[in-house]
Amino acid sequence: MTASKSAVQYGYHKGNLRDRLLETAQKLLQNEELSALSLRRVARDVGVAPSAIYNHFKSLDELLAAIAADGYRQIEALERVAYDTIADPEACLRHLTREYLHFAASNPSLYRLMFSRAVLGYRALPEVDEAGDTSFRVSVEWWYGSGSYDPSKSAIHYPYALAVWSLCHGAAMQMLDGMVTVGEAPEISVDALADALMNVFLRGALVGVPK
Amino acid sequence: MTASKSAVQYGYHKGNLRDRLLETAQKLLQNEELSALSLRRVARDVGVAPSAIYNHFKSLDELLAAIAADGYRQIEALERVAYDTIADPEACLRHLTREYLHFAASNPSLYRLMFSRAVLGYRALPEVDEAGDTSFRVSVEWWYGSGSYDPSKSAIHYPYALAVWSLCHGAAMQMLDGMVTVGEAPEISVDALADALMNVFLRGALVGVPK
DNA sequence: GCCGAATATGAACATCGTTCACATTCGGCG
């Protein structure tokens, strides 16, 4: 066996354990609830001692942060595709909202992880902050023109970007918490939810206000 | 000592331990982060054995659920005051949004607990569900007229109520996660945030759309 | 005044994140 780069996957030195840990943890989040994700569980699934993880991550928080950051980058990718592909602003926003809610509905545990920074131990690590900020910056530049984003300014200075983001995130959370029943045909219901929200958001709520 | 109802606060039978547990846990959430709240910690602060809690709650989840439900009732109270007090719909909505964000900013740990059902162990227990549903129903009836709420219908059938709720919740989360810096004068910044969001929400985003 | 029900205790268990001394393997340098 003249394997040049670690062909065996048992015993010492399994090669690229870091990536295997991340993949295993992500697969875990796809199939189970967030509470099922633990350092020891990931180690067990990979077939490695719990302490081995500490050769690749300083703590569990860092593993979680890496996964959450990847989630933000997926959302950023959704944004970029929509912004680059759909010229009509209204159609673009409607499409993006649907995609966003589909992401949350398809990856509920990951989505919860991304927005549980302070709930779980993992405080905002630089990697998560950066990925999250980037996804917001992309939105700001769509609304206010490319290069308009100033990191020193609070998000409140970009009210449109802030409002869509808040609206989508709030709706996603309610969906995951079961306040919005998606029923037995999720892909249809999620689209309907997105459209309903966008109908209000684009035209304004004043027309629906009582009296 | 002819104390008719347990005057001593040490030894066996401390009297109304349930309420003292809830109060202690709530005080804990006011002063520390959500991660500091644990069954053993509450027991320690009250001065009681951890297992004593199980005489009043079936599990830690039930204690958390009781606290979260109380939080929802506080929000419901904010709603009722606004709806009953302010006749002008726009002013009413603006006021309520400010109050909502103030609540989240003033009780960050409690707010996080309320919206972490599936993150923490505690799955949606009936008490939390009921309190959450009630706070939504109050909103629905304001938008669509009293008695219009039908619990068998999904929230998607009340798009205005759903949208404000989503918007406020999403903004609150971003605020707590530091994506919206409230600065050194929170009470001012929170109001500004609420107003900025409502400016978009009431008039619609179409007017701000690029091009 | 007594007895069952309610309540509190303390020890135990499994699980968790983390640390440490130690074992193994890899990679480069003589």
Place this chain on the structure above:
DNA sequence: CGCCGAATGTGAACGATGTTCATATTCGGC
């Protein structure tokens, strides 16, 4: 080729967690 330090993985241990159980104490009604 062989060796040696660095990288990587192991296994035992520690403290903390939620939960359970047998036991002890106190309360309330007869």
